[in-house]
Amino acid sequence: MLMADPMLAEAWTLSDSVALRPEPFGALAYHFGNRKLTFLKKQQLVDVVNALGESETVADALTRAGIPAAQWPAYVKALRGLAASDMILERNPS
Amino acid sequence: MTLLDVRTPVARPTTGPLVNQFEFGLDAPICLTWELTYACNLACAHCLSSSGKRDPRELTTEQCEAVIDELQRMQVFYVNIGGGEPTIRPDFWHLLQYAVDHNVGVKFSTNGVRLNPERAAFLASTDYVDVQISLDGATAEVNDYVRGPGSYDTAITALQNLQAAGFKDAKISVVVTRQNVTQLDEFKALADQYGATLRLTRLRPSGRGADVWDELHPLPEQQRVLYDWLMANGDNVLTGDSFFHLAAFGESLPGLNLCGAGRVVCLIDPIGDVYACPFAIHDNFLAGNLLADGGFKQVWQTSELFQELRSPQTSGACTSCQFFDSCRGGCMAAKFFTGLPLDGPDPECVQGYGESALAGDRTIPAASQDHSRTTPGRNQPVMLSLTRRPEFDAGAIEAPPVSACAENPLAGFRL
Numbered sequence: 001m002l003m004a005d006p007m008l009a010e011a012w013t014l015s016d017s018v019a020l021r022p023e024p025f026g027a028l029a030y031h032f033g034n035r036k037l038t039f040l041k042k043q044q045l046v047d048v049v050n051a052l053g054e055s056e057t058v059a060d061a062l063t064r065a066g067i068p069a070a071q072w073p074a075y076v077k078a079l080r081g082l083a084a085s086d087m088i089l090e091r092n093p094s
Numbered sequence: 095m096t097l098l099d100v101r102t103p104v105a106r107p108t109t110g111p112l113v114n115q116f117e118f119g120l121d122a123p124i125c126l127t128w129e130l131t132y133a134c135n136l137a138c139a140h141c142l143s144s145s146g147k148r149d150p151r152e153l154t155t156e157q158c159e160a161v162i163d164e165l166q167r168m169q170v171f172y173v174n175i176g177g178g179e180p181t182i183r184p185d186f187w188h189l190l191q192y193a194v195d196h197n198v199g200v201k202f203s204t205n206g207v208r209l210n211p212e213r214a215a216f217l218a219s220t221d222y223v224d225v226q227i228s229l230d231g232a233t234a235e236v237n238d239y240v241r242g243p244g245s246y247d248t249a250i251t252a253l254q255n256l257q258a259a260g261f262k263d264a265k266i267s268v269v270v271t272r273q274n275v276t277q278l279d280e281f282k283a284l285a286d287q288y289g290a291t292l293r294l295t296r297l298r299p300s301g302r303g304a305d306v307w308d309e310l311h312p313l314p315e316q317q318r319v320l321y322d323w324l325m326a327n328g329d330n331v332l333t334g335d336s337f338f339h340l341a342a343f344g345e346s347l348p349g350l351n352l353c354g355a356g357r358v359v360c361l362i363d364p365i366g367d368v369y370a371c372p373f374a375i376h377d378n379f380l381a382g383n384l385l386a387d388g389g390f391k392q393v394w395q396t397s398e399l400f401q402e403l404r405s406p407q408t409s410g411a412c413t414s415c416q417f418f419d420s421c422r423g424g425c426m427a428a429k430f431f432t433g434l435p436l437d438g439p440d441p442e443c444v445q446g447y448g449e450s451a452l453a454g455d456r457t458i459p460a461a462s463q464d465h466s467r468t469t470p471g472r473n474q475p476v477m478l479s480l481t482r483r484p485e486f487d488a489g490a491i492e493a494p495p496v497s498a499c500a501e502n503p504l505a506g507f508r509l
Contacts, residue, residue, distance in 0.1 A: 022121065023120055024106060024120075025106070025115045028124065030169075030171040032197070032222070035199065037171075039112055039115075041112060041115070
């Protein structure tokens, strides 16, 4: 079995500079600082991103959004993509 | 596969690439162009909006503010402002500030006429504003041929002022033509010199562009040069996704390889008319008016035209082409304004189907609006170049013709 991604144990949040615009397929995320546009292609991913700020960990947010554990790796990958463009930020990074 | 094959699925998919979502439209546009005025100090030969004179019905300052308020409510995060020449509207700088204060970022296109050192300093002090200077030649000769005398110097002065004021990353916006496609490296060098980013876009046969398209659009072999250049340099160059018809050469260029008209893109014109795209200012692509039809959101979300553009389209004559999935038939406006059917090939189809379509029966549609000045101004381009008659160069003519009443004793004398 693969090792769990360390991100699952970290605490993350949606950046204050980001607005999420609801769309029929999910949402459009816009970063007012770096002016990047990103698309959240699934409503479930929007739910996860929205849950990040009030969850202890990423794993907690995935659970809250009702994502089956088997799909977690795909969601972690999507979250890493959002992190790369500063859409989501780690809270209290060590 | 039959001739009636429909390539677009009939209902919004729940998985798959994002581009399939875009075909069904978004709740608000992601690329909105707003032309603030039809007035312009220049009279470019290929102007998309046939600009020149202000329209007396243009939105007032208060009406423009109301549009910005609505864009903020719709979460349209930025708007591309153009014209005409937007900066000659007296309330331009006010509206710019108003938009930024309401979380609507602005990228505006200008020929540079108002970008003096003071304005450049103001722009450098703002966040969330992008400036795009139009330049259609890397030399004055090539630029002024289509944009008019003095326009190269105006643009360069504006770039110098922006750089001197510390404005970062202005854009130099170039419409690629037969005359300037050989200057791509020079444009890049100019952009580097002014700390700017180069943006290349496609010449459309829209507005006054319809009159000069035959002479200005890149030749088939030049399209290949452009494609190769974009493949080599594309990462550092913006294109507004306008060259997706070139994708049929092979590999897709970066960006959205799809016509976004009415789906993710639209245009608000100076009198509040909403069109499917900035290159389609024509009654056939008019979705409504934001003053008469209940606001921009109402037009965007409910207009019949936009509903139609977001519903499955047939691929017509392109159905049997193996490259259809790359180019998706090309640009709607380019087809329309050259009198080609919308479900057939793009007039600049790189597989050569455009040329045969252009050679067939077609009627170029009459313009729906024209704000060109009726008397030529001093900035009007004169698209003439000095040449000699080809017969002369071929040696078929050795001397000027002699008329029957030539009195000069040396008339007709040959050495």
